[in-house]
Amino acid sequence: MKYTLLKSKNTSLKISTLSNRNGGSFPLNILITGNPGVGKTSVLNRLKKAVQDQGYNAGGLYCPEIRVRGKRTGFSIIDISSGKEGVLATVGGEGPSVGRYGVNLEDLDRIGIPALERAVSEADFIFIDEIAPMELQSTKFSEMVEAALDSEKPVIGVIHKRSRHPFILKVKNRSDVTLIEVSTENRDFLHEDILEILK
Numbered sequence: 001m002k003y004t005l006l007k008s009k010n011t012s013l014k015i016s017t018l019s020n021r022n023g024g025s026f027p028l029n030i031l032i033t034g035n036p037g038v039g040k041t042s043v044l045n046r047l048k049k050a051v052q053d054q055g056y057n058a059g060g061l062y063c064p065e066i067r068v069r070g071k072r073t074g075f076s077i078i079d080i081s082s083g084k085e086g087v088l089a090t091v092g093g094e095g096p097s098v099g100r101y102g103v104n105l106e107d108l109d110r111i112g113i114p115a116l117e118r119a120v121s122e123a124d125f126i127f128i129d130e131i132a133p134m135e136l137q138s139t140k141f142s143e144m145v146e147a148a149l150d151s152e153k154p155v156i157g158v159i160h161k162r163s164r165h166p167f168i169l170k171v172k173n174r175s176d177v178t179l180i181e182v183s184t185e186n187r188d189f190l191h192e193d194i195l196e197i198l199k
């Protein structure tokens with residue numbers, strides 16, 4: 001299911017929800033998409049902080065940019081619950097190539113897989129940033145993403161907008177996924193709308 005929220009902040013929220021496996025009314029898995037640089041990770045981080053501030057245990061991973069003198073040179077990978085950090089990809093780095101980046105499969109599997117395993121078993125909410133071609137260079141990662149989506153824990157993640165990768169298309173078409181697009185018009189308050197969905 002896909003929804004594009006471009007409403008005024010004062011407009012009442014109009015979004016359908018799915019029944020989860022426990023009989024609740026919130027959509028079990030919410031995936032955020034949008035154009036590069038529009039603010040997807042910022043929305044995800046606001047959501048993570050909000051659920052943590054309410055006393056919930058957040059787990060999973062996120063992959064912030066690495067910048068040197070203002071230029072993006074790669075991406076880190078960080079386990080939300082343990083704080084362990086590695087390098088996901090660097091410009092011209094060793095490993096499978098995705099665009100101009102070389103993907104560090106060792107750190108992806110060393111940090112990303114345990115982060116998702118721990119989130120599935122221990123967290124109240126599972127956060128994944130990002131489900132994209134770079135991360136999907138690891139077969140283990142795609143398997144753990146699927147395990148997280150199949151679990152009874154709500155997943156809040158970021159997913160690549162334009163990729164035609166079969167796994168990404170499969171995830172977007174799941175009946176238990178709500179896909180929400182971030183735009184310049186809604187990015188400053190979208191996290192508040194999503195929190196309303198989760199109530």
